[in-house]
Amino acid sequence: MTTAPTRPTRTPPRLHEDVAETPTARRVKTVHRIGAYTVAAVLAVFGVLGFIGGLDYFSTDGGQVAGLSSNGLLSTISLLTAAVLVAGAVKGGRVAGIVMTGVGTAFLLSAFWHLFVLNTQLNVLAFQMSNVIFSIVVGLLLLTLGLYGRVSGNLPDDNPYRANLVTRAQDDEEEPDLPARTPEERRVEVAIREAEIAVAEHRATPEQAARVEAMRSERTKAGRRRVWVQYS
Structure with a gap:
């Protein structure tokens, strides 16, 4: 007689947006994917324009690209970040949200760091104040999109994160x-x-x-x- 496969004692919560197919779960996945693709497109265009402009790779003065300062290193980082966001969007679900939250946090940290190193030799990405403002705006946008559907005091019953919280509470009880x-x-x-x-x-x-x-x-x-x- 064939027996059921052995299951591990602990695995990641199973009732989440990658499994559940409810209207709320689909909306959460759509917002995560569209948000990641949109920001990735903006960063990719910025990076490509930087390379087309022939900017010095490690210049701390930089050159103007779409109203922002940039150099070859920042253009490379922009393209790599866009690729990460696209990969998260392709995977979708929880991964897209986590990727956007992580990248958004990195944008905010970069903005605050460059506030202290503007006009110094440590400004290896050639930031100017416009870049700092842009990083803050994009960081907050990514955090908002990445946390969409996850942070609320009144989540609907079919929200995948609510199901996740309910499941965890049930797991804690014998x-x-x-x-x-x-x-x-x-x-x-x-x-x-x-x-x-x-x-x-x-x-x-x-x-x-x-x-x-x-x-x-x-x-x-x-x-x-x-x-x-x-x-x-």
């Missing part, structure tokens, strides 16, 4: 491992068993695979049944 007692619960357990076997034999449907993944860190039968029903 849930009794109650056996199936009703025909519906027994039907759910049969469906769970069939899905796990299908996943182990690499013939599962996308829905079965997603459901099994959603249950991955549940330690009790009751918890697995609950996740299965919530996913439907």
